[in-house]
Amino acid sequence: MNNRLILRNITRTFRDGTANRTVLDQLNLEVAAGELVAVMGPSGSGKSTFLSIAGALLEPSSGQVEIDGESILGKSPDTLSKLRLHxxxxxxxxxxxxxxxxxxxxxxxxxxxxxxxxADAAYRARQLIEQMGLSHRSSAYPDKLSGGERQRVAVARALMNDPAVLYADEPTASLDSARGQDVVSLIAQQVKAEGTSAVMVTHDERILSLCDRVLLLKDGRLKEHP
Incomplete structure (x- = not known):
């Protein structure tokens, strides 16, 4: 199975006053192509730090991050910027x-x-807009869209460059139950169809059944959600 996202033994320590505080402690994760993994955890458990490291925005204190078979550690800021874009x-x-x-x-x-x-961009954009059920809204400005429609546009935008890895940070937080289900269902469908490795940080237990795995970030490590 092709794992397009791999985190190995990720540790991240911050200086807190006169002491070091370990937020992530030997964290490991592998996400296969076409798999949507939900990550849950209480406030302060390190979810933002985890996403920042996995998304090439923050370097870990130690460990390895691989995206699409390539290690991203030690790369120049310009290289990381291009990696995030593509x-x-x-x-x-x-x-x-x-x-x-x-x-x-x-x-x-x-x-x-x-x-x-x-020409390729126009075709891809129209394809995604149709898949998101937004063909009738393609010429609308954001202020004319509902909250659910705006979030579907955001999903399409994130998929525009056919990314190897997709990260969603609380994508249903501002939506009601029905619209939240719709958005995550669309994410799951696109992840499967395009072979993307996807990680969604969420507190929303209503959408967990749409995910392939649910993990809990606790004590700096990812564990199977009970």
Whole structure:
């Protein structure tokens, strides 16, 4: 099985006053292509630190991170920036759409930054918009969309460059139960269809049945959720 995301023995220690505080302690995780893994944990358990390291935004104190078979540690900031653009997709709690861009333009901007040919970008954008059930909204601005529609645009945008790894940080926090289920169902479908390795940090127990595995971040390590 192709594991597109691997974290090996990840430790992250922060200086807290005069003492060191270990947030992640020999954490391990492998996520296969086409797998959606949910990570739960109380506030302060290290979920943000975990996502930052897995997303190439923060270096661990020790350990190894591999994305699509390539170690990302020790890379230059420019190399990491390109890796995030081409290999990683992020979905946040709030859609964070650009207010003056229409739905299709939101997606095509990402492709433009990545240097994707305009014709290929247009085809990919229209394909994702259709899969998200937003064809009738492709020319709408964010302020004309519902919360669920905005979050579906955010999912499409994160998938625009066919990332190897997808991270979702509390993607249902601002949605009601039905819309939250819809968004995570779309994420799960796209992950399967495109062979993406996906990790979703969430407190929302309503959507756990849509995930392949559920893990608990506790005492700096990931464990099977009881």
């Amino acid at each position: 290999k990683i997709g992020f979905i946040f709690q709030n859609a964070n759409l650009i207010p003056y861009l229409k739905v299709e333009e939101q997606l095509r901007l990402v492709a433009s930054l990545a240097g994707i040919h305009k």
